[in-house]
Amino acid sequence: MKIALAQLNYHVANFEFNTEKIINAIKEAKEQQAELVVFSELSVCGYPPYDFLERKEFVESCENAINEIAGHCNGIAAVVGAPSINPETKGKNLFNSAYFLAEGTIKAITHKTLLPNYDVFDEYRYFEPNSVFDLVEYNGKKIAVTVCEDLWDEQPVANSFARSKLYTKSPMEELMNLSPDIVVNIAASPFSYSQVVIRRQIVQKKAKKYGIPIFYVNQVGANTDLVFDGNSMVVNSRGEITEQLKGFEEDLKVVDSEKVEKAEPLKLEEPDKIKNIQDALVLGVKDYFAKMGFKKATLGLSGGIDSAVTVVIAVMALGAENVRVLLLPSKYSSDHSIKDAVDLAENLGIQYDIVPIKDIVSAFDKTLEPLFKGLEPDVTEENIQARIRGTLLMALSNKFGHILLNTSNKSEAAVGYGTLYGDMNGGLSVLGDVYKTDVFALARYINREREIIPVNTITKPPSAELRPDQKDSDSLPDYDILDKVLYRYIELEQSPKEIIEAGFDEDVVKRAVRLVNMNEYKRYQTPPIIRVSSKAFGIGRRMPLVAKY
Numbered sequence: 001m002k003i004a005l006a007q008l009n010y011h012v013a014n015f016e017f018n019t020e021k022i023i024n025a026i027k028e029a030k031e032q033q034a035e036l037v038v039f040s041e042l043s044v045c046g047y048p049p050y051d052f053l054e055r056k057e058f059v060e061s062c063e064n065a066i067n068e069i070a071g072h073c074n075g076i077a078a079v080v081g082a083p084s085i086n087p088e089t090k091g092k093n094l095f096n097s098a099y100f101l102a103e104g105t106i107k108a109i110t111h112k113t114l115l116p117n118y119d120v121f122d123e124y125r126y127f128e129p130n131s132v133f134d135l136v137e138y139n140g141k142k143i144a145v146t147v148c149e150d151l152w153d154e155q156p157v158a159n160s161f162a163r164s165k166l167y168t169k170s171p172m173e174e175l176m177n178l179s180p181d182i183v184v185n186i187a188a189s190p191f192s193y194s195q196v197v198i199r200r201q202i203v204q205k206k207a208k209k210y211g212i213p214i215f216y217v218n219q220v221g222a223n224t225d226l227v228f229d230g231n232s233m234v235v236n237s238r239g240e241i242t243e244q245l246k247g248f249e250e251d252l253k254v255v256d257s258e259k260v261e262k263a264e265p266l267k268l269e270e271p272d273k274i275k276n277i278q279d280a281l282v283l284g285v286k287d288y289f290a291k292m293g294f295k296k297a298t299l300g301l302s303g304g305i306d307s308a309v310t311v312v313i314a315v316m317a318l319g320a321e322n323v324r325v326l327l328l329p330s331k332y333s334s335d336h337s338i339k340d341a342v343d344l345a346e347n348l349g350i351q352y353d354i355v356p357i358k359d360i361v362s363a364f365d366k367t368l369e370p371l372f373k374g375l376e377p378d379v380t381e382e383n384i385q386a387r388i389r390g391t392l393l394m395a396l397s398n399k400f401g402h403i404l405l406n407t408s409n410k411s412e413a414a415v416g417y418g419t420l421y422g423d424m425n426g427g428l429s430v431l432g433d434v435y436k437t438d439v440f441a442l443a444r445y446i447n448r449e450r451e452i453i454p455v456n457t458i459t460k461p462p463s464a465e466l467r468p469d470q471k472d473s474d475s476l477p478d479y480d481i482l483d484k485v486l487y488r489y490i491e492l493e494q495s496p497k498e499i500i501e502a503g504f505d506e507d508v509v510k511r512a513v514r515l516v517n518m519n520e521y522k523r524y525q526t527p528p529i530i531r532v533s534s535k536a537f538g539i540g541r542r543m544p545l546v547a548k549y
Helices: 015-031 050-054 055-072 171-176 196-212 274-290 305-316 335-348 359-369 381-398 408-414 437-446 455-459 479-492 498-499 507-518
Strands: 003-009 037-038 077-085 094-102 107-113 136-138 141-147 182-187 216-217 222-224 226-229 233-235 241-244 251-256 296-302 323-327 350-355 403-406
Touching: 003 015, 003 216, 015 037, 015 182, 015 251, 037 226, 050 055, 055 077, 055 094, 055 107, 055 350, 094 136, 094 141, 094 455, 094 498, 107 136, 107 141, 141 171, 171 196, 182 196, 196 216, 196 222, 222 274, 226 350, 226 437, 241 359, 251 381, 274 305, 274 403, 274 437, 296 305, 296 381, 305 323, 305 455, 323 335, 323 381, 323 507, 335 455, 350 479, 359 381, 381 403, 408 479, 408 507, 437 455, 437 479, 479 498, 498 507
Parallel strands: 003 037, 037 077, 141 182, 182 216, 296 323, 296 403, 323 350
Antiparallel strands: 003 251, 077 094, 094 107, 136 141, 216 233, 222 226, 233 241
């Protein structure tokens, strides 16, 4: 059987767009003599739809789209993801389903069993878990159609609802008892720099364990904070990858299931973490603007590493003609920082304006002098500078319809090293899930062929330049140490005791953890953060504000 893997970029709730994209892919697959074309999880409505699933008209639009798509499935079948209505009066109203369309109609519907409820996932909020297992027979093949986690059945999927409530065997074990010829898995697996390898290994492991080829189709594209990297694949019964689609791009490939077992396995290199992070951030920015209907971005270019990497990502995503920056030097800004910012803007060919804030800061100081009489300057005056910059950037954003990009990195966001309503402003946080050490790595990667970011920006000690001779290291541990502590506490969810026992200084660990915990209120007020790690700030990490830590 010739099977087409259709790896597409969907837009949540844009049914006309998604339906047209799916129908065009069906036509393309048919032209290539495919007998079956496979799309990703919830492809009809886009993933994740969240509480749209609770709206009757949204579900009706899904049904209408499925029927329209089915009308184009003549001489070819399709597996398409969409919600379906639970006919029972008990349980949730919907299933997360895979529709098998052929001969102009719906031939079968398979429901998802394992509903993930960890990190960014909350599927049991909307869906009823499946409890019935069956195969789809088409063109002489018995096909096990599965939805995402039903193939995995691994930690942390073991925490999914229904793991112990509805069955004693895994979905794969149930299906293997029916002796399928192939497994088709439709997925919406978000990118993280660790997930690419884990996902590949799990699909290979399942194919080898059950001795069956697997056709795995993942979504590509970004929806707000989540980025989907694609990397759909075909794995033979020995667990060898024989086909892999592009990463971070739409792709369609037709594979003959009869030739999978004899095909030469691919020699895949280990994923390049920094390259993948860059590709994910570029796609995240590009799709955020395109799907929101915006074209132009602005940000404050300081001469520092964070704003430098952010503006390069923005230019890669949107084009130099769609990026405008402000240089907002204060009396503490060094001449080399201003020069570095100008050099970078000119290297990229973007519009920039220099707006000194010295006089504005002096006006604030004079206005506040009666209120602050007798008190020494402190972080209050530093924050005023950041908030003046934030106000000017938002003024540019409002006047010209640009979206302000936030430039704060994950290390700063973790410990609260940022000013609310100042440098934490923005419509989208580009580096909010990238630790400072990886920001430096990104800068070096950007400069791998020629100098785009001035070398001085990369080599000079990081500084907010809000007071004389200020350096980040005055207030924070060195990033090489801090980031390792933060990674263990945030991503690995280790306790302070465990981190200390791993060899880290006790005072550094306790201080870092305290800063993370006490600054949760700031992170509640930040823009959406493009997720590139296994545990980003935002919907995947829900912590109370008023807890006693």
